[in-house]
Amino acid sequence: MVLLPHTYQSAEYAPRLAVRLGAAYVASVSSATLDACGGLRFSRAILQARLRAEVRPKRRLVVATVQIGAFGGHDPVESPERVFEVGRPADVERHREREILGREAAGAGGVDLPGAERIVTAGRGVGGPDEVSVAADLASALDAELGASRPVVDNGWLPREHQVGSSGHIVAPNLYVALGVSGSIQHLMGMSGSRVIVAVNRDPEAPIFSVAHYGIVADLHDVAPALTRLLEARRSG
Amino acid sequence: MRIGVCIKQVPDTDSHLRIADSGREIDDSDLNWVISSCDLCALEEALVLAEAEVSRGEERPEVVVFSLGPARVEEALRKALALGADRAVHLAGEALQGGDALADGCALAAALAKDHCDLVLTGAQSDDLGQAATPAVIAEILGLPYAWLVMAVELDAPRQSARVVRELEGGMNELLRLDLPAVLAIQAGINKPRFASLRGTLQARRKPLHREDCSAVDAGLVGAAGAGTETESVTLPPAGAGGVVIEGVSAEAAAEELLAHLEREVAL
Incomplete structure (x- = not known):
């Protein structure tokens, strides 16, 4: 299983990753459980949060994005350190077909919502x-x-x-x-x-x-x- | 130039939703069906781009709408034709139905490729399942550059690339340049979709609506067979946060009761 946060960055490429890996794809899940046979079940909001759906992946490999805030933070647990450093694969050329030109603020400002009581x-x-x-x-x-x-x-x-x-x-x-x-x-x-x-x-x-x-x-x-x-x-x- | 627009017919979220007896889907016997809101914005953007090309003295790009689904989907396609699309393709084949985003994206990619679309527009996410996956799947299968949550599109003069503004979190935008052909998933708010005129509705009846079975695609990749997921059950969301509900009283009484609570809670 590959888990990614459902942010505006990662949810853009996550479905492409699923296709490339031949994996099932489930977006913005709010919980995951295992059934008696060890099968995965994801819960996610549908119809603009009016209903919930339980979704079962039919493939062995799953790419899922997790709704932000769905899980509370946990204190880190002691575990053998297994962090892999991945360099840029040699055969991946820098993509020129999609180029980031810059970033800008979307609004004019003047309203302080984050600071409001x-x-x-x-x-x-x-x-x-x-x-x-x-x-x-x-x-x-x-x-x-x-x-x-x-x-x-x-x-x-x-x-x-x-x-x-x-x-x-x-x-x-x-x-x-x-x-x-x-x-x-x-x-x-x-x-x-x-x-x-x-x-x-x-x-x-x-x-x-x-x-x-x-x-x-x-x-x-x-x-x-x-x-x-x-x-x-x-x-x- | 040809612009392909993928639209999805979804239940009107303002209509009352009931869960079917099977517990696996919503009861569709009594639903209003509409074009998903972002998909209407995608169609509007295609029509605006086509008009902009005409006003710069170029030939008007053809706008073709695509939709996958059962017979009722024809109504959504006719509406898109009434709004100004030139032609419609209904992915109606029996084997194409019952899929998920992976399977539907596969079928749509095949239909879009068959029609040689130079630019593909879709909504950023559907109003029903809201996975935001289908356009990315289309882009991956066709090997095209992709942008999600697009808030502005401009084609360059030789129509070889598009300049795009895309939304990020926290009130920021990203500016991108994508080579064409490309897939752009349009965010709500980019434009105000037009209403169909009577003339448009009458013209729509004579515009071509073609049924497509995507028979060239491996049957294992589309429809229920190609789906990577299955919906086990659909339920009502868990009851609220255990909050206090005030109802059935006058507005004044409700206001008084609320203020009494807030006095304690937030020291008004």
Whole structure:
């Protein structure tokens, strides 16, 4: 078995490696078990984390990528040292067909999500660009930074520097309030380390509830303004 | 020039999902089927690239859509034709069905090679299985350069290479140059897919939709026989983190209850 982290670097080449080795390929697994006969079973999220699938490799060799954060870190155990140094194989020519020209920051900056103590995130459930204010108002009542899920950014309702998730910012604030966020794996990877997670969503099956400490099953357009009013009344009183 | 676009028909994730009695798949008797969201972005990008070539005075590249699956997939291909693709290939052969990313990638690679595509676009990952594997498998089998999570594409004037922006973690992008032919897996957010016009829908009926069996490919490499994996069971995810659920009360009452908890938890 070859295990790799499911990062944006390694998950790009891992399937190619599986093909070249004649191996089975399973991506972004969250657990692995052995059955009674010693056969491997991988568990992974499907249908945007709404369901889980147990997957059995049918080949002797398996290449699998592991979802980031799926396993807690363990203290290193005493073991005979078996680290192999692999040099560049002599027959591999430097590939010219794919050339890295450089790297750049994707957003403009000005939003400090990683440093924020509190974050209120607008998800697709806010409904449109004019309704992001529902999240922004609650953020300001909580002295929180404003975050956004990927669909909100992709739709242009908020700029990319607000994006929380594996392709945006990885955050772990003291308080994380998700408004109308369904909770894709990429989003959960970006915020599930937060100390207190609140989710407001109309859909009781939304995957965000699987990581929330407090879940409100209701329309965010009713609950968020109610929260804002209570917080403002408290501040002025 | 020919641009191949691979699309996958997936269950609409907003529809209610039920597990089939077998426990091995979702119940598909009552599902809405749609084109996977990133695949729509891949098609849009192909159409934009084709239009850009025309506006620089070049011949318009042909845009061909490919999809593997049972008869229902024809609907997704017709939609792609309505959006502006020129021609569609349905990998419909019985022996091609029931595969995983390795097997499907093998069949798609054969069909793409048969049509001599100069550029292959796919979505970065499907909305159902989300392995992000099929485009990489296609690239490996065809021996082509590959980029995943592509956020911008520009073809050079002699159409020999593509300049690509690809997403990395933590808000960084990578700039790449890839020789053509190449396989690019398009990330959501690169563009806003267009809607089909009535005219497009009417024209789509007359555009060619060809059935492909990939009979030249070794039957052991495609379909269920070529799959490297098998799904044993599909289950609901484990119940939540044991959190407090507030429901069935007014918004004001829910807000009051939440703030009472937060007062203790985070010292508002």
